[in-house]
């Protein structure tokens with residue numbers, strides 16, 4: 001899709017902008033007919049679009065944020081790799097069953113520093129999405145990711161992962177080949193990596209399929225990405241027996257970057273351009289790169305042992321519960 | 336026909352073959368249907384009674400209780416669900432952890448209870464699993480976890496997901512200390528539970544007929560819009576596909592556990 005087309009590819013809640021875009025189109029048409037010049041007017045409408053968009057995006061609901069996170073034109077892992085890194089060499093396959101096209105990875109340089117980069121890969125149209133299985137990896141995808149992480153670990157290279165998946169694929173082959181085992185093994189293995197590891201949720205952080213490459217020392221989220229234990233639709237269909245109540249589920253589950261920062265599950269939020277990452281992929285990539293560099297800097301002086309301990313302690317702390325004094329004690333204090 | 340005259344509280348209908356079974360026969364048969372071998376779900380207390388040497392089980396961390404930290408409301412508030420689950424299951428959470436001996440061999444254990452909110456894994460389950468693993472490391476004990484869980488607990492949102500990371504990381508440490516972990520998967524072991532500690536056993540055992548999967552059959556059917564193969568995602572199917580070491584009948588479980596612990600004994 002051309003850049004201009006993407007800008008106008010509006011989401012439902014951006015409806016108020018539609019009229020303004022039409023106005024610009026009209027003014028352009030009249031202008032190009034040569035009789036009159038509406039440059040000033042166009043500029044004014046563009047300003048109004050910007051103001052209106054700023055207003056809309058300052059108060060997105062969680063389900064609207066979900067729409068942004070899933071936008072068909074949202075930049076993908078390969079887009080970010082190309083903008084952020086140099087000399088990317090993609091590596092294929094899990095050395096066991098197949099190459100999973102929903103998961104990409106390989107080495108690349110980050111301002112000269114060799115890194116391993118891995119991420120879910122979605123498409124930007126139906127054809128690409130079918131090819132990429134909508135970014136839903138099979139066990140071989142998780143096993144490829146693990147192979148690459150271990151390779152990086154052995155040669156002391158930082159690992160950067162990009163997370164953007166509706167979830168690990170639910171299918172017959174996926175189950176037969178051990179989807180649960182593949183994700184579980186990745187979790188255990190990621191905890192043991194002795195190199196700096198930064199995970200970035202760029203779009204949809206869909207449950208175990210997201211976490212399966214996401215146990216970084218630092219976990220960052222793009223401003224309008226989401227990260228959740230189950231999709232809002234899935235949650236609504238189970239708890240309300242009504243998938244159309246996804247908005248409520250999204251709100252309840254706390255899935256936005258801001259929520260997760262408050263819960264201490266992520267470490268930083270990366271700003272997106274006005275209107276979301278798809279409005280300016282290059283700028284988004286620049287922001288991500290700045291985030292990666294900032295957090296790598298903080299990790300670079302840690303020894304292998306410290307990096308493992310840092311990661312263990314980070315996840316060890318997660319969980320909110322009550323530790324109620326024994327009932328027996330309560331009785332004692334009464335008597 | 337005579338069965339119909341028996342008062343309800345004396346017999347149970349098998350949920351698989353519909354046979355009416357006298358409760359005392361069912362109990363004597365470790366809650367396995369004598370007609371069709373269906374393994375009824377066990378409470379954590381029953382599982383402990385069937386597995387651990389009598390009088391040796393000591394419970395840890397009974398004071399941990401869930402908290403409604405998100406203020407989660409679906410058809411009812413999570414805080415209310417917590418209270419009703421406690422009453423229904425008679426436990427304070429979906430897992431009981433502790434230590435005991437099996438055939439005089441000591442082990443640290445976690446036993447999940449499906450009757451508490453479908454055995455769902457939230458912060459407390461994740462914390463208790465992690466603590467029991469850490470206890471095992473400190474005391475050089477093998478770990479046994481019996482899973483029975485529908486997966487992550489939605490009412491704790493992302494924090495439930497993070498329990499997968501926490502428990503799996505702890506199991507990684509256990510491995511570094513060369514201590515064994517035996518995972519027993521019972522009906523059902525799915526979602527976030529199977530995709531973390533349940534699938535990470537050095538030895539993965541499963542009860543006959545148990546549903547064991549990442550994504551549930553309904554989700555898969557909706558996604559691929561085709562019928563699933565017979566026996567799909569059942570314990571036997573997983574053994575066939577290399578994911579489970581052994582499907583073990585409940586009556587043989589204690590014996591297999593003893594043999595397994597003997598193999599690992601330092």
Ligand SMILES: [Zn+2]
Nearest residue numbers: 349352368371
């Ligand atoms: Zn039966």
